[in-house]
Amino acid sequence: MESTAASKPSPAKSECLLPRISQFKIALCQLLVTTDKDINLDRARNMLEEAANKGAKLLVLPEMWVCPYSHEHFTKCAEELDKEESSQAFHMLSKVASSRKITIVGGSIPERKNGRMYNTCCVFGPDGKLKAKHSKMHLFDYYEPGASFKESDSFTAGDTPTVVDTDVGRIGIGICHDIRFPELAMLYREKGADLIVYPGAFNMSTGKMLWELETKARAIDNQVFVAVCSPCRDSAGSYTIWGHSMIVAPSGETKGRTEHEENIVIADVDYAENRLQRELFPKLNQHMEDLFKFLDTEQLKFANYAKSCSAS
Numbered sequence: 001m002e003s004t005a006a007s008k009p010s011p012a013k014s015e016c017l018l019p020r021i022s023q024f025k026i027a028l029c030q031l032l033v034t035t036d037k038d039i040n041l042d043r044a045r046n047m048l049e050e051a052a053n054k055g056a057k058l059l060v061l062p063e064m065w066v067c068p069y070s071h072e073h074f075t076k077c078a079e080e081l082d083k084e085e086s087s088q089a090f091h092m093l094s095k096v097a098s099s100r101k102i103t104i105v106g107g108s109i110p111e112r113k114n115g116r117m118y119n120t121c122c123v124f125g126p127d128g129k130l131k132a133k134h135s136k137m138h139l140f141d142y143y144e145p146g147a148s149f150k151e152s153d154s155f156t157a158g159d160t161p162t163v164v165d166t167d168v169g170r171i172g173i174g175i176c177h178d179i180r181f182p183e184l185a186m187l188y189r190e191k192g193a194d195l196i197v198y199p200g201a202f203n204m205s206t207g208k209m210l211w212e213l214e215t216k217a218r219a220i221d222n223q224v225f226v227a228v229c230s231p232c233r234d235s236a237g238s239y240t241i242w243g244h245s246m247i248v249a250p251s252g253e254t255k256g257r258t259e260h261e262e263n264i265v266i267a268d269v270d271y272a273e274n275r276l277q278r279e280l281f282p283k284l285n286q287h288m289e290d291l292f293k294f295l296d297t298e299q300l301k302f303a304n305y306a307k308s309c310s311a312s
């Protein structure tokens, strides 16, 4: 079980204590991940600096940017994320956030905690302080002849949805495979998220079929901005990554995207578009709550599902 004071309790739908801007530039840093952690840290720092130089106020890194997506590297590169001193990644992200006065959704890295490992995303505010931690709730286990992968062999699933108030809006966090679970995004919308960010690393087969589809579906269904940020494709790695980081508006319009090479996607976000979509298509007024009661028990279902993943 994984949760943090920073990510709990989730804010109530109507309350937002921070002054926040609703128009800003977001940067999705689709970086090349190598087998050398120090190089990855340097590359990530340089990309974040470059994105900040281009005026972005919210910077996003991909899933597993400190190491390739493999069991061997997860174990080698895992860090304790509770203290700045014990994590190179934490230290670097916190420093860049405070020196550039920006918000960073720090992709994900393997977190070591209480004898277990989690696939964890840290969010930093412009003061460099950790604002939230989200551990991937739906681990990527798939079974395909010759190409199976069981993320749950390395990681324990998180059991806590994460919504965080930042100076660039209320943000829901998911990690990669979490995007396939619409109920998580619905919960974030219910909690008043303006934007949902998924650091991800889809593979070549499901990436081609589903990456864009899932991103657009989460945005349209929930009338929120959705951003997905991947490492670039590394053909030398055993898990070949799809890439194609992108950001989609609540209307389904793609605001920015890239192909599979190393690149930074910079795009304008304006939360007035959330309001406009909700006026044009007032879907919330049409919810048939009596008929779809299962939505009331989402949190409980998350907890039960996460337990069954970690037990199997």
Ligand SMILES: NC(=O)CCC(=O)C(=O)O
Binding pocket: 063, 139, 140, 175, 176, 177, 178, 180, 200, 201, 202, 203, 206, 207, 210
């Ligand atoms: N890293 C992941 O969670 C991969 C998810 C994926 O490729 C999928 O199809 O889902």
